Amino acid sequence: MYSTILSLHSTVAYAALAVLLLAVINAILGVTSKSLFKPKDRSISLVALIICHVQLVIGLLLYFVSDKFEQWSLLGMKIMKNSELRQLLVEHPVTNIIAIVLITIGWSKHKREESNNGKFKKIALFYLLGLVLLLAMIPYKQWLG
Numbered sequence: 001m002y003s004t005i006l007s008l009h010s011t012v013a014y015a016a017l018a019v020l021l022l023a024v025i026n027a028i029l030g031v032t033s034k035s036l037f038k039p040k041d042r043s044i045s046l047v048a049l050i051i052c053h054v055q056l057v058i059g060l061l062l063y064f065v066s067d068k069f070e071q072w073s074l075l076g077m078k079i080m081k082n083s084e085l086r087q088l089l090v091e092h093p094v095t096n097i098i099a100i101v102l103i104t105i106g107w108s109k110h111k112r113e114e115s116n117n118g119k120f121k122k123i124a125l126f127y128l129l130g131l132v133l134l135l136a137m138i139p140y141k142q143w144l145g
């Protein structure tokens with residue numbers, strides 16, 4: 001079960017990053033060209049939001065079925081002294097949750113915005129911040145190796 005969820009988590013990560021990057025680029029282009037915020041723009045942003053939330057749920061499921069999760073009961077806060085465990089059990093999940101929260105805030109703020117440019121700006125800013133945090137916390141050694 002663990003390997004299936006891990007594989008799914010990795011696969012959905014590619015999709016989430018790709019669609020999130022597309023949403024950021026689309027929003028930046030919308031700001032720079034002063035375009036109207038069209039249903040296509042809304043759809044791109046919404047798909048990015050949904051895929052990121054799906055990835056979060058898969059990641060949380062993976063977190064709790066991982067054999068590394070047992071280390072909390074064995075080591076307690078001594079996990080913080082082990083850089084690999086700290087990265088996998090603390091830094092990666094907490095930072096990624098913050099990233100998803102930022103993306104969600106961007107989505108919520110864009111809905112309240114009246115101007116087209118303002119909608120694009122909210123999506124561009126918050127989705128970009130989320131993307132940067134997600135990219136910063138990818139365990140590249142595991143993911144690419």
